[in-house]
Amino acid sequence: MRKLSSLLCGLSAAAVSLTLPAQTPTLIKDVNALINPNDSFPSNGRYGEGSHIARDFITVGSDFYFVANDGTTGSELWKSDGTSAGTSLVKDIYPGSSSSSPYYLTAVGSTLFFRANDGTNGSELWKSDGTAAGTVLVKDIYVGSSSSSPTYITPLGGRVIFSASDGTNGSELWVSDGTAAGTTMVADIRVGASSSSPAYFYRINPVTVLFAANDGTNGTELWTSNGTAAGTSMVMDIYAGASSSSPIYFTRVGSKVLFRASDATSGSELWGTDGTAAGTALVKDIRPGTSGGSPYMYYSGDILGGSIFFYANDGTTGSEIWKSDGTAAGTVLVNDTYPGTSSGYGYWFTKVGSNIFYYANDGTNGSELWKTDGTTLGTSLVKDIYPGSSSSSPNYIVEFGGKALMSAYDFSTVGRELYVSDGTAAGTTVVTDLWPGTSSSSPSYLTMLGSKIVMRADDGTAYGAEIFETDATAAGTKLVKDVYPGGSGSSSSPAYFGTDPATGTTYFAANDGTSGTELWRTNGTAPGTLQVADIYSGSSSSSPNYMVRYKNEMYFRANDGTNGTELWKTDGTNAGTVMVKDIRAGSSSSSPAYLTVFQDKLYFSANDGTSGTELWVSDGTAAGTVLFKDIYAGASSGSPTYLCVAGDTLYMSAYDFTTVGREVYMCDGTAAGTVPVKDIYPGTSSSSPSYLVAWNGKCYFRANDGTNGTELWVTDGSAAGTTMVADLNAGSLHSYPGYLCAADNGVYFSATTSATGYELYFSDGTAAGTGLVKDINAGTTSSSPYLFPGFVNLGKHVFFRANDGTNGSEPWTSDATAAGTTMIADMYPGSSSSSPSYASINRGRVVFNASTPATGYEPHLWSPGLASSEAFGEGCSPSFPTLESTAPALGTTAVLSGVGYGANPGILYLNAPQAPKTLVGCNDYIDLATGIFIAPVVGSPNYSHNFGIPNDNSLLGIRVFWQGWFVTLPTLFPLQTTNGVEWVVGN
Template identity: 50%
Template sequence: MSPLLRITTAGAVLALVGSICSSFCQAQTPVLVKDINSTVAPYDSSPAPGRGSAGPWEETNRFLQVGSYWLFIAFDDANGQELWRTDGSTAGTVLVKDINPGTASSSIRNLTPLLGTRALFSANDGTSGSELWITDGTTAGTQLLKDINPGTTSSSPSYLTAIGARVLFTANDGTSGTELWVTNGTSAGTTLVADIRVGASSSNIFAMGNLNPVTAIFQADDGTTGQELWRSDGTAAGTMLVKDINPGATTSRPTSFYSNGSVAFFQANDGTSGTELWVTGGTAATTNLLKDIQVGTGSSSPNFAYAQKIGSDVFFTANDGTNGIELWKTDGTAAGTTLVADIYAGSSSSSPRYFTMLGSTMFFAARSLDTQNEELWKTDGTTAGTVNVAELRPGIDGSFPSDLVAFGGKIYFKAYQSFDTFGYELFVSDGTAAGTQMFKDISPGPNGSSPRYMTNIGSKMLFQANDEMSVGIELFESDGTTAGTKSVLDIRPGGTPNSSYPAYPAAFGDLVLFSASDGLSGIELWRSDRTAAGTVQVMDINPGPASGSPRYMTRYKNAVYFSAFTIANGAELWKSDGTASGTVLVKDINVGTNSSSPQNFTVHDGKLYFAATTATEGSELWVTDGTAAGTLLVKDINPGTLGSNPLYMASYDGRLYFAASDGSAGSELWSTDGTAAGTALVMDIEVGSGSSSPNYLCVYKGKLWFGARTTAAGSELWSSDGTTAGTALFLEIRAGTASGSPSYMTATDGGLYFAANDGTNGTELWMSDGTVAGTALAVDLNPGSASGFAQMFPRYPVLGKHVVFSGSAQGTGSEPFVSDGTALGTVMLADLNPGSSSSSPGDAIVSGGAVWFDATSPMFGSEPYVWWTSRASATAFGESCGPAFPTLESQAPVIGTTATMSGKGFGTNPGLLYISPPMVGSSFLGCPDYVGIGTALFLAPVVGATYSYPLVVPSTPSLVGIRVNAQAWFLTLPTILPVQTTNGVELVIGV
């Protein structure tokens, strides 16, 4: 007998079905599937110089030496962020003082040396506000120097600048405003120097620097001359306006000071020449425009933040208006102020920075036309001697060297060669291309250790680095060998569990395919049979610690299709059958290393549709039959490189609907029959170039439902029968131009669920029976105007009349819920991250009678969970076979009820409805077979353009948990062949 005609009685069907599953997991709370990433993310102490942002780069980015110690700030759980010291050894790295006792931090800033044996800084002890402190590196010698603004109010000392045996700074005593102060390291010697702007107003001192070792220059406003150049020797008599560079109340804003012996260079704007290079000897007569580098009113904006000196020349950056921001030098004369080299030829800027001396050679980072982006350069001060040292990352990306320091006769710096492999790591250079290389991969993998604050302390180099697999962001040292490059001390031990971040799950028979990271291989393709032992990596698509980042997994043709990234091809179209050998690239759509980034996969009429990006078309609508040759552009809806950006696809009534923009009508509702000619705009809802942005398209009760925005009504709920005339606003949830913002429309046996905000109850769960009168708020999880932040999952997990979603009830964070649309029937599955913290459940699907989702817990981080439920479900999967492409859907088989199975048939040709044990599926006579037609049991005949069958489910509790696949096979009369099959439906009997 032909397998197509195998017939059995209903009793035999039930008998077989009853024998498929003898037991069923009845756990009613979610359980962890597996802690895929069991590694720990170490806590960070984040040691830093604590020297503030004002001042030359080399000063603010190095640890400060006080006597035989180097000071820094760091965080630990017992003391907060406080003052620490180190001599470069583990034993010699200790907390200096917990200035703000307990776990609070003292907010240390502006560490500044005082005669090399002590340091001044601002800090807040929790009682006095932010005030001036002093330290000699010992606990006893660290104390509040003076409470300048008495009580809890802060004086906020800033711009600390050493002048001989004293330090100038700004502070606010609560009476005189923020003005100039001085200290000699004693409370009595800490006094207001001058109330430059008399009274409670502040003189707005800014950008303080040295004129010479005993005199400071700065920008201040006395209320008459605007922000101009001032000087001070720390006495009232020696504090004066140097020159009103921009005469009158207008401002010259002098800044970027660099002391060069008895004179200082800076930038200022005299109101005529723009912001240009000036020089001062501390008097009006010696304060002059040195050179109008960008001639006229334009500004060259000379910058001395990275300045260094070679011989008698000071090197800085400026923009002459022709060559961009480039490397310049000055000997203090106009004739001797010249462009060193136009590194990035033409008007583009090389933007040199991080100038660092090694002998008589200055190293720096710069961009050029040849290297395309930032690489390591050096100069001897001549044009010919300004050369690229090495191109560590060839091409347009650049290695972005930074944090340069001279140590042991070489230059050490931070750079990266490949984010996919190394991330930012510690590099070294001897000034040659061959001698420029990664010094040590401190934290293997694409994140890198990001070394910072490199400081030469003689026999060692200190720096901050992140060894994310060991100690986190801590203090490191190096003696110039790889073995001697290691953590000094794990100041903040311990850590939090790392997460695997499972995402994009797809049910595939008894398996779930998804993306996750085990902490070693990056984010890659995994599979699970919902047990810990059966949860394994399928394939390391992008080998090593870099990520293949598989996304948007969708079942089609007995495989799962998705986007994945490799270095060779970028993010392209892949498929997998759950094995490494069966995981392959389907097509490199955007040929080469660039990505087509396929996404929004939707099965329709036997094919898989998606959006993909190419260099010539931008993001457009594509289709595949699972082969490279059959992967094609459907239509270039918006000709040119901008793309139509198709989104939110849904199969409805023989056509595929989606949102797209043709470049004229904005993002609107479109549909296609799979051909370019048959791809057309359904309706320009927001007429003109504006976008209605149709979203979350969903089929329910013979209509297409979605959210869309108009100027008049905001974003509200719409419905469509696929025609222009039949596309209309269904309900304005929030009256007026404000938006109800319906989202994540999800069809169930009990109604259409979605999240919306009516302006009274916040964002909550709503439900509709397809009528205006039957559309209402279902559950107010967080009563009142506060939001429960109800959010359905993008893969729409449905259990008959129930929907699974995430939300926040009073006293909880975002947790998983299930609802039948009533308050009593809405239940939190578990408070996985107890209290007000959130487990942030996401990416839920129904698979094999269970709900699979990811969630975050304090013990495991973000990992996969499964909820074995006794609730019934009916989940469609796979594709149908053409040319008629019949369909099958079903209500959930609840015991003691009749579940209607229905679909689109094949005209007057007869169909046979089969059921079988669950299976992945295969192919038979060119059509998908989801029931194993050779052994499947015949359930009932069906016929007609539309058909239905009442599946009677006995009131037998032992049937709960039974799983079967269902599929209809249609015959072509009178020859029987070819057959045409529907998609599959997984039925799980439940309550």
């Protein structure tokens, strides 16, 4: 036999070289190449006076003001005259990318008052004349970096009145004329450090406001102020004593201001006031008694025929549309939209011509556009915009050109878009599908500016959520300015990678933005990355998961939209992607999970609707897919999880609460031999084993024995051999080992202690050899090593993600030493995270998902230049001989080992490149014509063979295949073959 060194060198010309010294991860393909435009998310930054919805942007002169984020300055104050050139940042109040977050924008003449945070003085009162120089802090009311947090800023003559806290008197009543000296507390209504919390200011006349406040004695009641201490007083203690009437929703009707309040007699009802105690009284007890009609006037304001419109509940008709002119006789039910005691409600009341437009629900057509002239006969559904019982929920309704302009949705056609209505069904149409298809542009803050409407909308493809204008025509609906230009890549969110080593194909789930989340495959190149099948046709998702190679095909679970989530398989083609069996017949799902190959069969958990979630087995045919064992007998579920093959045994976590709770089970390939290994947490309590992995013929997992917390355990299949490896977090505390990965040198995992937080740990199977590898994020903060369902084995290294506290969550690798535990690359530069979550080894390379600013979450490839060994496929034998190997690193000895066929002789063959199958019906990876005989072995039943790897850099990346053949003459099967093993020679 030739020397082993010359043997490998001789094979190098025929073998395929895939790996090089470690490289930076690269994008395989941008599966979802759509660009997500950046959004400035303009908002109106307003409070609706009297506690009403702030429908629009605030205008000062010919400009309107808004809050937006251009991606550089954070959320700051902007203004626009409705043109691109006239749209600009007013001032970067909080310098840099941080946000001052202006809010409570209020105009007093040509001056805009608001609150903002400059990063030094906290959130305080500011003003602006529309220029950067004229945008200044009025006063640091709560001196220093703390915030006075001005709220409910409301005009009062030439001043503003608001609530704020100076740090001494609590949140109290303040007034400002725009100067520091003229910014003073009006009254300490609740004396001392407690707060009276003035709220919902509403001007009863230009120099007087109504509001709610709590003086600590009378509860939250109705107050009035003219901005002086002497002119500030409680109007009336409506709910006598310390209880609160909680006045809210102030709305003027004629000479009165109507509002909602509660007293001890009538509950929450409609009240009116002229600002005096004598002029404050209950308007009408809509729901007689103490229950209260609860008039809701948040969307009220527009007057029609001397009345306001709102919804209330009289106890008979449900919450329906009412109107009031401020008198008991004039406060009446307009229409019982949803007949009977059910509620039709009513929102966004807006006067358009001689009608009030709003939306309500009649119980048949969903929440749709209605109109009323204030009479029952004159109240009608305008149009069922979203046909059927679904709701279009029109909002931001405004009058424009004698018609109603609004945002509404019909997800069957256009999503939420801009609509116009003349009050007829035929005249109610979509203006334009700004974001094409069923996605939504979501128009909002519709504001009249000259002869057009300005609004926020999102076209989804070019500009994102920005300021748009419209004249109620498609041609006249266009962008005003792209405040935050550019965009970022959409994510295909690749997940659940599963590799077929025999073909070098990695399968995964991904969403290309068109077909939903479907089955894809890649060979590590862009041209070789393509969708296998659109299982759930259209934009819906089949969500393939739990991929595993079996019988030269990839098995997984998926949902085709008809049969629920069931067992599927693919040969890598659309035609060859088929459902194996509809285990739970009909549209319900059996939800197969934890697919694992054992003894030439596919084992998994599934629920047929009768036996609960139990252990199933399949030979790849519908007839051969059957319940294997009902672990928790009857309709209850044994719920086997984390299936793991170690040696000749299948392990899993399962429960039978009649006996042992959730514990570790073993299976020898028979139902009778599927039994609990050990009741780790005695009785029906559960040790809850999880993250099961096989290493050195044993199964490692985490479990809780009820005494030592959740720690690392191991089993050899016997009760005596099932023990805790190490109590990392001593006593009853938990170390919570997770994401276990069995590598050549031991088991890697994530765990936590009080000293380190969640960090990377390693075990060689002994207590002494189990410990922290590296405190990646030093101290008690966690680096949170993660990869689902476990780290990726790279021989004596692993691939995982971690966060060092500086670079975000990025890909890392480790060889179980602190020095050898390093970040691979900062793929998302800075403190942001690329967050790899799923990965698979593909011929010595790691295929994984990660996010970058340019592409979003997409599949990436990393060639570590490390030696790798991977067992794959099945052999051809009724007795299941196996073969596995340590990684073929340069200058080391790789160990090939497995379970033989009794005491029969066998032969280990080496082949490069991989051979086609040579025997019909068997899975053979060695061509006897080109394969090279390496060594004889004898199964007794275990065997092993050492193979020295030359320390020769020319061998880096050489890929070869192994298989064991056992001679069993004279028998029905004279040749018994093992599974295949793929080697990639590396460091």
